[in-house]
Amino acid sequence: xxxxxxxxxxxxxxxxxAGLLNFLSERPDFAPAGGRAVVTGVSAxxxxxxxxxxxxxxxxxxxxxxxxxxPETDLFVELIGGSDGPAKAAVEAALAAGKPVVTANKALIxxxxxxxxxxxxxxxxxxxxxxxxxxxxxxxxxxxEALVGDEIRSVAGILNGTCNYILTEMEASGRAFEEVxxxxxxxxxxxxxxxxxxxxxxxxxxxxILAALAFGCAxxxxxxxxxxxxxxxxxxxxxxxxxxxxxxLVASADRSPDGVLVRVxxxxxxxxxxxxxxxxxxxxxxxxxxxxxxxxxxxPGAGSGPTAAAVAADIADVMTVATRPVFQxxxxxxxxxxxxxxxxxxxxxxxxxxxxxxxxxxAAVSETLAEAGxxxxxxxxxxxxxxLGVPIVLTTHAVAxxxxxxxxxxxxxxxxxxxxPRLLRIARI
Amino acid sequence: xxxxxxxxxxxxxxxxxAGLLNFLSERPDFAPAGGRAVVTGVSAxxxxxxxxxxxxxxxxxxxxxxxxxxPETDLFVELIGGSDGPAKAAVEAALAAGKPVVTANKALIxxxxxxxxxxxxxxxxxxxxxxxxxxxxxxxxxxxEALVGDEIRSVAGILNGTCNYILTEMEASGRAFEEVxxxxxxxxxxxxxxxxxxxxxxxxxxxxILAALAFGCAxxxxxxxxxxxxxxxxxxxxxxxxxxxxxxLVASADRSPDGVLVRVxxxxxxxxxxxxxxxxxxxxxxxxxxxxxxxxxxxPGAGSGPTAAAVAADIADVMTVATRPVFQxxxxxxxxxxxxxxxxxxxxxxxxxxxxxxxxxxAAVSETLAEAGxxxxxxxxxxxxxxLGVPIVLTTHAVAxxxxxxxxxxxxxxxxxxxxPRLLRIARI
Numbered sequence: 114x115x116x117x118x119x120x121x122x123x124x125x126x127x128x129x130x131a132g133l134l135n136f137l138s139e140r141p142d143f144a145p146a147g148g149r150a151v152v153t154g155v156s157a158x159x160x161x162x163x164x165x166x167x168x169x170x171x172x173x174x175x176x177x178x179x180x181x182x183x184p185e186t187d188l189f190v191e192l193i194g195g196s197d198g199p200a201k202a203a204v205e206a207a208l209a210a211g212k213p214v215v216t217a218n219k220a221l222i223x224x225x226x227x228x229x230x231x232x233x234x235x236x237x238x239x240x241x242x243x244x245x246x247x248x249x250x251x252x253x254x255x256x257x258e259a260l261v262g263d264e265i266r267s268v269a270g271i272l273n274g275t276c277n278y279i280l281t282e283m284e285a286s287g288r289a290f291e292e293v294x295x296x297x298x299x300x301x302x303x304x305x306x307x308x309x310x311x312x313x314x315x316x317x318x319x320x321x322i323l324a325a326l327a328f329g330c331a332x333x334x335x336x337x338x339x340x341x342x343x344x345x346x347x348x349x350x351x352x353x354x355x356x357x358x359x360x361x362l363v364a365s366a367d368r369s370p371d372g373v374l375v376r377v378x379x380x381x382x383x384x385x386x387x388x389x390x391x392x393x394x395x396x397x398x399x400x401x402x403x404x405x406x407x408x409x410x411x412x413p414g415a416g417s418g419p420t421a422a423a424v425a426a427d428i429a430d431v432m433t434v435a436t437r438p439v440f441q442x443x444x445x446x447x448x449x450x451x452x453x454x455x456x457x458x459x460x461x462x463x464x465x466x467x468x469x470x471x472x473x474x475x476a477a478v479s480e481t482l483a484e485a486g487x488x489x490x491x492x493x494x495x496x497x498x499x500x501l502g503v504p505i506v507l508t509t510h511a512v513a514x515x516x517x518x519x520x521x522x523x524x525x526x527x528x529x530x531x532x533x534p535r536l537l538r539i540a541r542i
Numbered sequence: 543x544x545x546x547x548x549x550x551x552x553x554x555x556x557x558x559x560a561g562l563l564n565f566l567s568e569r570p571d572f573a574p575a576g577g578r579a580v581v582t583g584v585s586a587x588x589x590x591x592x593x594x595x596x597x598x599x600x601x602x603x604x605x606x607x608x609x610x611x612x613p614e615t616d617l618f619v620e621l622i623g624g625s626d627g628p629a630k631a632a633v634e635a636a637l638a639a640g641k642p643v644v645t646a647n648k649a650l651i652x653x654x655x656x657x658x659x660x661x662x663x664x665x666x667x668x669x670x671x672x673x674x675x676x677x678x679x680x681x682x683x684x685x686x687e688a689l690v691g692d693e694i695r696s697v698a699g700i701l702n703g704t705c706n707y708i709l710t711e712m713e714a715s716g717r718a719f720e721e722v723x724x725x726x727x728x729x730x731x732x733x734x735x736x737x738x739x740x741x742x743x744x745x746x747x748x749x750x751i752l753a754a755l756a757f758g759c760a761x762x763x764x765x766x767x768x769x770x771x772x773x774x775x776x777x778x779x780x781x782x783x784x785x786x787x788x789x790x791l792v793a794s795a796d797r798s799p800d801g802v803l804v805r806v807x808x809x810x811x812x813x814x815x816x817x818x819x820x821x822x823x824x825x826x827x828x829x830x831x832x833x834x835x836x837x838x839x840x841x842p843g844a845g846s847g848p849t850a851a852a853v854a855a856d857i858a859d860v861m862t863v864a865t866r867p868v869f870q871x872x873x874x875x876x877x878x879x880x881x882x883x884x885x886x887x888x889x890x891x892x893x894x895x896x897x898x899x900x901x902x903x904x905a906a907v908s909e910t911l912a913e914a915g916x917x918x919x920x921x922x923x924x925x926x927x928x929x930l931g932v933p934i935v936l937t938t939h940a941v942a943x944x945x946x947x948x949x950x951x952x953x954x955x956x957x958x959x960x961x962x963p964r965l966l967r968i969a970r971i
Contacts, residue, residue, distance in 0.1 A: 136691065136833070145690045146866050243688065249834035251688030258687075259672065259680030261574045262565065262854025387816065387840075404565070404847035405678035411816075412837035419834040425691025435864030437575050 119144075119432055120153035120185055124177035124203055125192030126164060129217050129244065130157070132421025133190065134166055143425065146433045150188075156180045181207035181214075188213045188431055190424060196220035204229060204240075211236040215427040217244035217420060223318035227331035227447060230439035240439045241427035246319045247272065247396045249419020250412030251426070256326040256400065257441060263402035265327040269365035269542055270398035271391055272319040274414040275303045275310035276342050276362040281392040284350050284359070290343060302394065313341035313377040316364040324366035324375050324450075327400070329441040333450035337375040345379055348497065349465060349535060352506045353381050355493055358463070359389040363540045372451030374458060380540040381463050381508075387411065388542055399542060456515035461490065461539040465506045466524060467531045474529040475505060481527065485520035487512050502531045508539060548573075548861055549582040549614055553606035553632055554621030555593060558646050558673065559586070561850025562619065563595055572854065575862045579617075585609045610636035617642045617860055619853060625649035633658060633669075640665040644856040646673035646849060649738075652747035656760035656876060659868035669868045670856035675748045676701065676825045678848020679841030680855070685755040685829065686870060692831035694756040698794035698971055699827035700820055701748040703843040704732045704739035705771050705791040710821040713779050713788070719772060731823065742770035742806040745793040753795035753804050753879075756829070758870040762879035766804040774808055777926065778894060778964060781935045782810050784922055787892070788818040792969045801880030803887060809969040810892050810937075816840065817971055828971060885944035890919065890968040894935045895953060896960045903958040904934060910956065914949035916941050931960040937968060 121137075123130055134152065137143060143150055156174040174180035181189045181203040189207035191214060193200040200221055207214045209232060216222070222229070222242050233240040243253045256268065271277050275297065282293045294311065297303035309315045317337040325332040342362050353360050358381035366375045382389040387409055391397035396414030401407050413419040440447055468474040475494065482489060488510040497504055509517065521534050550566075552559055563581065566572060572579055585603040603609035610618045610632040618636035620643060622629040629650055636643045638661060645651070651658070651671050662669040672682045685697065700706050704726065711722045723740065726732035738744045746766040754761035771791050782789050787810035795804045811818040816838055820826035825843030830836050842848040869876055897903040904923065911918060917939040926933055938946065950963050 132833075143691075145871055146864075147872055249692075249831075250837050251684055254683060254688045255680050258859065259683045259855050260851070261858045262572075262851035263678075387819075390816075402678075402851065404561075404851040406842045406848060408679050408839070408841035410837070410839045413835045416835075418832075422689070422691035422831065422833040426688050429690045430687065430864075433864040433866045435575075435859075435862040435866075437862045437864075442574055443576060 117148040119148060119150050120187045121150055121190060121428065122154040122156070122180040122183060122186035122188070123152055123190045123192065124156040124180055125194065126155060126157040126168070127192065128417045129420045129424065130192045131165060132417035133192070133424050136421050136425050144432060145429045148432055150428055150432065153185050154180050154183060177203035178206045181212065182210050186212060188215065188428065190428070191216040191218055194218055194220070196224040201225060205232060208232045208236055208238050208240060211238050213239045213431040215241045215424055215431060217242065217424060219245040219315065219318040219322060223321040223332050223334040226322065226325060226440065227444065230444035233439050234444050239431050239435070239437070241430055242322070243427045244420045244423035246322055247398065247412065248414045248416060249422050250396055250410060250414065251423070252323065252398055252410065253326065255410065256323055260400060260402055260405065261441065263404045265368070265400060265402045267365065267367045267401045268320070268323045268327050268398060269363060269540070271361055271388060271396055272364045272398070272414065273310055273316040273362055274394035274396055275307070276316070277391070278302050278394045279311065280342060280345065280360060280362065283345070283347065287347060289347060290345055311341050311343055313339045313362060316362060316377045317375070320364035320366050320375055320377060324373055325440045325447070327366065327441070328368045328373055328448070330373060330448040330450040333452065336450060336452040337377065338455055339377045340379065342379050348504060349537065352465060352493065352495070352504065353463060354384070355495065356463070356491060356506070356508060357384055358382060358539070359384055360537065361388055361540070363388065369453060372453040374453040374455060376455065378538050380538045382540045382542060386542060388540065457513065459511045459513050460541055461511050462509045462517055463506065463537040463539060464509065464521065465504060465535040467502045467504050469529045469531060470503045471529065477527055477529060478505065478524055481524050482520050485523060486516050487520045546577040548577060548579050549616045550579055550619060550857065551583040551585070551609040551612060551615035551617070552581055552619045552621065553585040553609055554623065555584060555586040555597070556621065557846045558849045558853065559621045560594060561846035562621070562853050565850050565854050573861060574858045577861055579857055579861065582614050583609050583612060606632035607635045610641065611639050615641060617644065617857065619857070620645040620647055623647055623649070625653040630654060634661060637661045637665055637667050637669060640667050642668040642860040644670045644853055644860065646671065646853060648674040648744065648747040648751060652750040652761050652763040655751065655754060655869065656873065659873035662868050663873050668860050668864070668866070670859055671751070672856045673849045673852035675751055676827065676841065677843045677845060678851050679825055679839060679843065680852070681752065681827055681839065682755065684839065685752055689829065689831055689834065690870065692833045694797070694829060694831045696794065696796045696830045697749070697752045697756050697827060698792060698969070700790055700817060700825055701793045701827070701843065702739055702745040702791055703823035703825055704736070705745070706820070707731050707823045708740065709771060709774065709789060709791065712774070712776065716776060718776060719774055740770050740772055742768045742791065745791060745806045746804070749793035749795050749804055749806060753802055754869045754876070756795065756870070757797045757802055757877070759802060759877040759879040762881065765879060765881040766806065767884055768806045769808065771808050777933060778966065781894060781922065781924070781933065782892060783813070784924065785892070785920060785935070785937060786813055787811060787968070788813055789966065790817055790969070792817065798882060801882040803882040803884060805884065807967050809967045811969045811971060815971060817969065886942065888940045888942050889970055890940050891938045891946055892935065892966040892968060893938065893950065894933055894964040896931045896933050898958045898960060899932045900958065906956055906958060907934065907953055910953050911949050914952060915945050916949045
């Protein structure tokens with residue numbers, strides 16, 4: 114134990130920053146390993162903006178870089194956000210000065226993690242980011258530390274609470290994506306520019322970080338395959354349910370001898386599966402290791418309280434003065450991220466076609482699939498009111514992605530097919 | 543990062559010890575924070591016992607204390623088991639000599655945790671025990687480190703895989719407890735003396751440890767209320783299911799302003815609840831914190847591979863040279879464990895009575911409950927073949943434990959009641 118005092122500089126006073134200042138004022142004794150944690154400086158875009166807490170007695174820094182490098186700062190907490198700009202500049206400045214950094218910034222770590230890890234290790238400064246993935250649910254520590262005695266094969270789950278909320282609401286209310294999104298924005302569950310969330314980019318940042326921690330490779334956000342939920346229609350939610358599935362935005366990272374595949378896709382999970390049952394804003398994650406088998410963790414993925422608790426846990430970790438690599442292993446020995454060609458992957462799929470209501474159409478579709486080498490697992494044709502044609506929906510047995518997409522292209526060209534076929538993956542969980 | 547070599551002494555070469563030696567021989571480079579981990583000594587009850595791995599080239603110690611204190615040992619791994627005897631002596635000797643200790647010994651930590659923590663901290667030696675709770679599923683690190691930025695209110699779950707396997711098999715096969723236990727013993731899922739597992743003591747050790755980590759109090763195994771699964775009958779499994787529940791051995795720890803209540807009871811979980819769905823040898827845990835809300839984690843609770851992976855993660859942790867208290871806070875500032883009087887707790891219950899098949903019996907039972915102040919939530923009377931009388935089963939609304947047990951005593955005394963009433967709790971989850 115130690116009685117060292119840690120002077121903490123906090124840059125960014127939004128939801129998480131507010132939660133952290135609240136926490137540290139409610140828990141002035143917070144120092145699980147002994148010592149003391151005291152906020153000695155803050156920085157944000159506007160000093161005068163109304164806030165639910167008083168910052169008038171805290172030293173103010175207009176420039177987060179100045180706060181990060183101040184001789185009065187022992188530990189720098191970055192809650193500004195964004196992969197570049199002031200967040201990156203301030204984190205780099207703190208690490209270069211040998212100061213420990215705690216951040217909730219998934220974009221920064223996913224896009225610049227390898228170079229920041231090298232900078233941190235060169236300067237002997239910890240760089241921690243528990244709050245960057247699954248908010249208050251400790252996914253980062255689990256993968257980086259608790260499962261380091263195993264070889265992890267895959268991590269897969271629901272990492273974006275906004276998308277999970279929207280999909281849950283779409284199913285519950287029968288409303289369209291745009292309508293539910295607008296409501297989520299009114300309620301503060303979605304940003305005014307929702308692209309990061311509903312486009313799948315936020316989930317891709319998080320799964321890129323988990324892949325680096327799990328597989329000991331440098332994070333490689335650029336290699337992630339990303340598809341958001343903006344194209345999900347009510348019809349697919351209902352038809353998937355008829356087939357025994359629920360549509361979820363699933364982020365996954367799989368390691369094979371060929372390399373690593375990181376993907377974010379709307380995917381079908383069987384109704385009885387834990388991922389299908391994790392509704393609302395919940396986050397959920399499966400981790401599969403060669404020794405430990407399958408571990409499942411579920412909890413809140415965002416929110417001021419949970420995320421601030423994760424930041425506080427990282428601050429406590431810094432205070433233990435552990436010497437640990439930023440990702441699974443020292444930056445210099447991280448494997449290069451070797452992306453796998455997704456077209457070689459195999460998996461099961463859900464296909465929906467809108468066809469003319471005339472004889473021979475189903476035969477034409479199923480023959481085309483058979484000729485292409487796609488084997489049908491289940492088939493459903495259901496009359497739908499107000500539809501221009503007849504929707505037919507089917508699930509396939511496992512098939513190579515390249516074979517599947519070629520078959521879909523051929524069916525799209527059939528004269529009796531009225532709109533572009535809809536392809537969703539069935540989650541490999 | 544560091545290039546320090548850690549010489550590891552392993553005492554106990556059973557399932558977990560074998561898994562650890564296997565792991566370290568398969569991963570000679572295992573050192574996530576840099577450095578090296580090399581086994582430089584082993585100890586066990588018998589040197590000559592046939593083992594699935596070769597120990598002839600490893601220095602042998604007849605006495606684990608000698609291994610623990612050897613100048614060739616930098617880190618002592620205790621896998622002997624048992625709350626006292628050689629395990630305790632060796633751990634104490636290692637800590638007194640300032641050597642880090644990693645153990646999988648839940649009995650030792652639950653029964654002597656506070657004194658060992660003080661010894662560890664006085665001598666500046668880490669004492670880690672991830673493998674003691676939930677095997678390969680990282681419950682300890684989650685509660686001790688990742689959720690330290692929160693105030694935890696309760697932890698509750700399934701912590702004994704043997705009991706969970708037996709209950710799952712009883713439901714699936716319709717066989718009696720004794721028969722399924724005998725099979726589990728043949729398959730190696732249960733010990734030849736199964737008391738620790740089926741009597742609830744193993745789960746009580748584990749929940750006592752989690753309570754200490756979660757609430758910052760000294761572990762107090764003696765204060766745990768413990769009931770095993772030996773009295774669970776097929777009839778209860780079937781009737782509970784008819785009412786929408788599954789019987790699980792639930793271990794829970796709850797903090798209130800009055801103190802802490804640690805209990806292990808066969809409990810009814812709603813069929814759709816994750817705890818009800820965690821079947822076979824799985825372990826599962828809910829953690830509820832004031833800021834983070836509810837976190838759920840599920841995974842393998844035992845087995846050579848998973849448990850050895852947890853031991854290896856602790857070894858990696860020692861190598862980071864972190865300074866961290868053994869439980870949630872330094873041993874000297876752990877709160878005394880203030881047990882709550884369980885009779886003051888309220889909760890819902892399942893009651894089963896075997897009554898004579900004659901008029902007025904149900905009225906007598908329900909009047910007795912009403913007079914005692916117990917309110918019935920659901921009621922089920924079902925003819926059962928080969929039964930001596932008629933079983934009636936009911937669930938109650940929340941009621942104080944003392945009121946409930948008094949009512950049960952009065953009903954037990956009714957002339958039309960044929961056997962001692964069966965009382966099970968409905969899990970507060």
